[in-house]
Amino acid sequence: MTETFPLVCTRGVVVFPNQDIVIDVGREPSLQAVDNAQNNFENHIVLVSQKDITTDEPGLDDIYHVGTLCEVRHVRRFENFIRVKFRGLKRVRLNEWIQGNDSDMAVVDELVTYRQDETEEQALMRMIVDAYDHFTGADKFMSKDMMIELSKGVGPEGLSDKAVTALPISLDRKQAYLETLGANDRLEMLLADIEKEKKMGEVEKKINDTVKQRIDQGQKDYYLREKLNAIKEELGDVVEQDKDAEQIRKRLDENPYPENIKKKVKEELSRYEILPMASGETGVIKTYIDWLMDLPWWQETQDNQDLNQAQSILDADHYGLEKVKERILEYLAVKQMTNSLKAPILCLVGPPGVGKTSLARSVARALDRKFVKISLGGVRDEAEIRGHRRTYLGAMPGRIIQGMKKAGVVNPVFLIDEIDKMASDYKGDPSSAMLEVLDPEQNSYFSDHYIEEPYDLSKVLFIATANYLENIPPALRDRLEIIQLSSYTDVEKIHIAKEHLLPKQLKENGLHASQLKISDDLLLYLIRYYTREAGVRQLERTIATICRKTVLAILKDNKKSIRLSKKLVHEWLGNEKVDYGHKEKKDQVGTVTGLAYTSFGGDILQIEANRFEGKGRLILTGQLGDVMKESANIALDYIKAHAKEYKIDPKLFETNDVHIHVPEGAVPKDGPSAGVTMTTTLVSCFSEIPVKANLAMTGEVTLRGNVLPIGGLKEKSLAAYRSGITTILIPKENVRDLDEIPQEVKDAVEFIPVSTVKQVLKHALVA
Template structure:
């Protein structure tokens, strides 16, 4: 009879592991409760109870997550490893059944009923032991996974229970089967169960051997790969398994046939599929090949959407989604017209350039909608690795195609509208220059054979309509810029912003905030004040945020039942949004000496720039402040030198530079300023300060100056004009050579401003300064 006794000991739950009595093995323990249980066991006779979890994935097992039957064990050694885990050497002592479960927060202890196997054996047990040893010996000869030394050790054991447990520990059983054997307390039942299991294993091994011999006899060729493939087929046939690798290869082959690949790509795919079939599933290369085949299958090779070649419909869609932006819309309609006549056209490569918030990305989406094409967007901001564009070679771990091929897979057709967002934000480092890799993508003469390092087969991008967006052209490399058709989108005028807010932004925000025209109205004069005094931007992003704020505040008033309908007037606008953030118009209130309003162009659109000059007694120092870049410093030096050379003509003391210090300052010193357009502004401010003549308050100017006083052309006149209009200026002095750019300026702005085109500084001074020369 088995001996039974009860005791309370700490519990150590095991994951994916089971310990039989008499077994000695190492465990790695890392969970906090398990570590505490071990430390408790070390203080109390080194005894601990080991029980296996039903689900190895559970980190904090409860009572119902652990098998009730486990093994009482002795902790023989403990060793703390560098990674924080503890390696323990344990020895199984005897079976036990949990009768009570005690959770002490730091660790868990259990009350266990211990059952020890009897040491004596009767005749029946003797017979069962001999049968079990005999079957185990035959199993060893067939499997060759257990050494002869292990068999010799087991055959010397005289206790039947101990022999059964040791043999069970050497069999390739699933965790549930091992637990079933552990739960058999009766030694005879345990011996019978093991005899049955080993007998089954023996039959399986015999069948495998028979299959191997049958395959070997049927083979005329003796290549190793062919033998392995035939053996696999024979095993699947014997087991009736139709879902093995053979079925998978057959499915992939059908997908390759249906993918519509070019013949050369199809041959490559079938060749790789043949390699995949020969390589064992356990090989790392097997997953790499399968991943490559699936990429080839998933790419669109022939699937295309049919273009909507109705120009009136396309024009209607573009006008519904965006107000203004006539140049871009015109270009898209031209593309459609040519395609309708020719029935085939390489996709144009447009580059929409403008400050943030003017609708570049949403316009690309509208173009896709008007053409009835799929739309895909890839952001290039911060990309600095060439492999991001061209992909990685398959020899690298974790290799994958570049963003272009990934985008084509996402698009699902060969003729999508493909948006390359923030193309000016790419950079380069030691991993290569991604902008150089983009040259092939965006070259209509090359992109019909685009080569991705991962795909390694030419892919046709010629039917794709690429649209790039950028804030600043100066950071785009020349060769890349040369491949794109640049369309500049300047900032919106006040009139355009009012239309956009009324037709697009306000209805969108009202819908998102659950409002209707019946419970919220924004008067036009309040909208105009919102645009002028609460936002200062080229686009409409901040305007949309302010409209969202108004919608939220309106929703709160309605929900709190303070009002059923909110009408927002100019006065109410200040109550809801606070005092105005900006002063409408940046023009000076009165004519001033030594202060000139200049016009600048930044990545965020046009802006006005006050330039101040102060003349104080000194030793001839020229001070430049306001965080000026090299170009503006050189402009100041050129203007200073020109005035010195013409001092007598301006009625300025020729020795003014030896008696006075000249301080040139551009306010907002925290903001970097640079660019070749402040020459005449600085020169005018210097002449004004040195002669005491005031500068007209309503005049803004832009232009570069030479040492001979000539005025050179500048860029961004449209953006600068919009900023001057916003600032309330009335007259703009600009270089004569920029006359061609006047046509780009919106008519509503052009009518409000007076343009004076000049070619020499004398003309600038004539129109800018008030009063006669002193």
């Protein structure tokens, strides 16, 4: 007989006739089906099981087609779901799934269980009862007495439905019981599953017995060993020492460890031997002893004494950087002369990509020393430097001691990278912990919380690197010997590309020098129009791209060699990436070229000013920082005080608003060197006198009109030189910095020192 009822798809549950089961219902179609059954179908509903429990929206192919007609007995409603008690009534076969208005509906036919051979049925029932009698795990599922009572109450056709709910079998197996209509067939399945569970119980018991036996044997062995040792001690026999302890004592005797370390190791070793091997503390003590033994205490490499060879290595690895090379050679010379010298603490400060890290490697190679490196970028925990105390679980030494163990000698070259990028939080201030490491007067007794013994760092040549000197804490900066590495000039970049970058990339890409020809003019073109940086990292990446394109052209197009041209550069790298030489083409009112020092090195900066009818407001745009905002206010107030001097009507300040803008508004700008530029811009704007287009300036201004000195003159001069500027106004006190300016820049650019705003305006404004 075909009937239609609301449909619910269950996950991981198969409901049998005469079974009461509680299910949480949460999916919207299922909630609607329960409500529909209660309201319109006298609490009758069809439950079918999904094949895959992870399917959220099952279709006809995702469910089994044999289910159970149930009765909704009780419903308890919660915020996001309902808890329903169902009573299984009879098996049904799903013929059709209908998407109804009130809920999903199932068109089903009733399936009737049929009896089979009676003799076989009785035999199966007896075998099942006997199987439960010998079932060691029966207490987990169902007792023999319960099985006998059950068989009387439900008969053979219902026995399997009741018993199978208690067996730990899979969803597919339970569904097979539901789909099997022969009573004897189901009893055979039940008997097979009981026998299978019985065997699994026996295997589990065997495994448990084996594990217990092994534990008991281990305890027995430990007891007997300890008893044997006690007997040997009473008899005066020598107890065999632990193998690890013997090896440690042997190392102590054979090597010249400091006396305090020998004493500490022996103390820890005594504790180690007393503790049983099963104790957790033995591992902690053994690890600590290993750290003390593995640290270099006397091992040392001999420095390269040949100064000429050391200079040759430094020159071969790096072009320029004369100050650093000279300082290293001075250190070697004085050490050779005195035969004893504390290592200096050098700090290389400069923009990214100028060779700070690679220079430290070259120093190690020149000195013939071991090289180790740690990076402090993002380090916030003081324990990263000083280590954790041994009372903590998982304690370990700090990065300094770890680096020394890795080096294996007491005098490596130790690179501390990104020292300006340390931070501090509630766990401590790592920069304060670095004071002891980098102080030549203190680091001969460096204390690590884990090691607990003073460690001598005085022979280590520490080299730190930083991008910004201002970000290094003053107390730490005081202990460092600062060496500034400035941006490379175009000529220096060409030399570096020819002597280092191009040969390196040719080798890495499997090319010979004859297969790729790049002229100096093409290198200069790449430097100016495809890279914008203080160092040479982007230049190296650009050369690497050209090398890869060359390899592809040689293999794909069967070319023997490539001579790079501008046309080929455009084809391989696209259009020019950087505006080079971007300065004002003609003299303009209210527009002045300033000079800035950025993370890319130097750059030119156009500062514009305009005025219009208003109430005397000052408007600043261009993502300016607090220092530049103050410079703008000082510049405006200076002009107001000296308006008559520059033939400016004072009433203009009351009836006009002034707008100062620094282009590239998305880029934050700040720094104490824009005062004279803003003053000149405002004077030009109010007096309507143009400013020379081929002139740039830098310097800070005071309310009295004095020009203050600035930093980064070399980088700023290089930027002006690249942009085609022919005249630069600099503060008079910065004349001393002209020695650092490359000669090629001095030949092309005129530097005019100024000390007052009057002198600036005299040179900047068109007469």
